[in-house]
Amino acid sequence: MIGEVLMGLTRREFSKLGALGLAAQMLPEVKAEAQGGGGRKVRYCVIGLGRIADHFMRGVQQGSTSQITGLVSGHRDKAERIAAQYGVPASSIYSYEDMDRMRENKAIDAVYVALPNSMHAEYTIRSAKAGKHVICEKPMCVSVSEAEAMIAACKAANVKLMIAYRLHYEPTTLKAIKMIRDGVLGKVQAIDSANGFNIAPGEWRATKKLGGGGPLMDVGIYSLNAARYLTGEEPEKFTAVASTIDHDGRFDTVEENTAWTMRFPSGILASCVTTYGASMQSYYKVFGSKGWLEVGSFGYQGIRLRASYTAGGRGTPATNVDETNPELDPKQFERQADHFTECILENKTPKTPGEEGLRDMQHIQSIYKAAGISFG
Numbered sequence: 001m002i003g004e005v006l007m008g009l010t011r012r013e014f015s016k017l018g019a020l021g022l023a024a025q026m027l028p029e030v031k032a033e034a035q036g037g038g039g040r041k042v043r044y045c046v047i048g049l050g051r052i053a054d055h056f057m058r059g060v061q062q063g064s065t066s067q068i069t070g071l072v073s074g075h076r077d078k079a080e081r082i083a084a085q086y087g088v089p090a091s092s093i094y095s096y097e098d099m100d101r102m103r104e105n106k107a108i109d110a111v112y113v114a115l116p117n118s119m120h121a122e123y124t125i126r127s128a129k130a131g132k133h134v135i136c137e138k139p140m141c142v143s144v145s146e147a148e149a150m151i152a153a154c155k156a157a158n159v160k161l162m163i164a165y166r167l168h169y170e171p172t173t174l175k176a177i178k179m180i181r182d183g184v185l186g187k188v189q190a191i192d193s194a195n196g197f198n199i200a201p202g203e204w205r206a207t208k209k210l211g212g213g214g215p216l217m218d219v220g221i222y223s224l225n226a227a228r229y230l231t232g233e234e235p236e237k238f239t240a241v242a243s244t245i246d247h248d249g250r251f252d253t254v255e256e257n258t259a260w261t262m263r264f265p266s267g268i269l270a271s272c273v274t275t276y277g278a279s280m281q282s283y284y285k286v287f288g289s290k291g292w293l294e295v296g297s298f299g300y301q302g303i304r305l306r307a308s309y310t311a312g313g314r315g316t317p318a319t320n321v322d323e324t325n326p327e328l329d330p331k332q333f334e335r336q337a338d339h340f341t342e343c344i345l346e347n348k349t350p351k352t353p354g355e356e357g358l359r360d361m362q363h364i365q366s367i368y369k370a371a372g373i374s375f376g
């Protein structure tokens with residue numbers, strides 16, 4: 001460790017290094033070591049430089065535990081522009097074809113897979129084979145068997161796998177979960193959730209080939225995942241219907257709308273809807289015997305929690321909650337990167353490992369089956 005070497009130096013020896021320009025080169029690492037977490041920063045290579053990758057990279061840059069040290073892109077000019085922004089050397093820019101050379105790059109510890117859904121499995125497995133830890137965007141992939149193969153590949157390579165479910169690291173979401181676990185709402189009976197948007201023509205996410213399915217894969221998964229983290233249970237029974245209203249070329253290979261219900265082992269019922277045809281005010285509501293809570297939006301900031309419950313039971317005054325997380329984007333991405341970095345440095349299992357993504361893929365399979373749509 002450079003930091004250990006430097007810490008063993010006297011002030012005079014350190015000044016000498018400074019004169020040679022060496023101390024300055026070593027300082028970023030020393031600073032990271034001084035920030036705890038056992039020492040150094042975890043260094044990420046970003047695979048796919050689209051919209052979500054931008055949030056992730058800004059989140060990493062804003063934080064203090066992680067660093068962007070590699071890029072994989074099909075557009076060299078774009079990659080060079082971003083490399084200059086994040087101080088990535090030209091030698092650590094790869095194409096999709098030659099990214100396996102990353103194995104030799106000691107300045108990359110982990111990758112962030114931010115590609116279209118149907119590419120997640122291939123790039124996760126290649127990265128694992130290159131000896132890199134993987135944080136992969138949701139949905140984990142486009143079939144149950146791919147999810148299993150990703151988990152197996154990461155296990156075989158002895159690298160960690162985390163699925164980027166950013167809301168599992170978001171404080172207001174965590175507060176909603178805690179309120180339910182603490183019994184503030186009494187016995188939970190039902191959950192109601194929606195998430196959707198009016199998609200532009202030509203988006204890869206609305207194709208079976210790259211998206212793997214319709215809005216359920218992309219945004220409906222938030223309602224599914226929320227119902228699971230809110231109940232702490234796995235759904236065991238499903239009903240579902242799907243439809244396509246707009247025959248304007250956007251939905252030639254996937255459905256436009258899906259509505260589904262899930263019954264959990266405790267008897268809690270969840271009712272969810274997702275669309276690519278309308279801008280939805282995304283939310284979930286949880287109804288219990290002593291009150292309700294609602295979290296509005298699954299967005300990158302402004303997560304608002306409202307609740308009303310009667311702690312003393314029937315006839316006692318209600319307690320009302322209305323609070324919004326003031327943290328701004330890209331804080332959720334910073335928190336998520338911090339978590340994976342900590343797991344890598346301290347050899348812990350991520351809170352949202354590959355198995356969490358696999359469970360969503362299994363449930364998505366059940367929802368599609370109930371809707372009579374083939375999946376995988």
Ligand code: NAD
Pocket residue numbers: 048049050051052053074114115116117137138139164166204210218
């Ligand atoms: P995007 O279209 O903005 O970016 C995709 C990137 O992949 C682009 O840089 C594109 O050049 C590259 N790419 C490589 N091969 C491609 C191909 N054959 N077709 C299309 N693009 C190709 O997409 P995005 O919104 O950044 O989504 C990327 C992933 O992140 C998806 O899996 C999506 O579900 C996920 N996502 C997660 C969140 C979140 O909040 N966690 C939000 C948005 C997207």
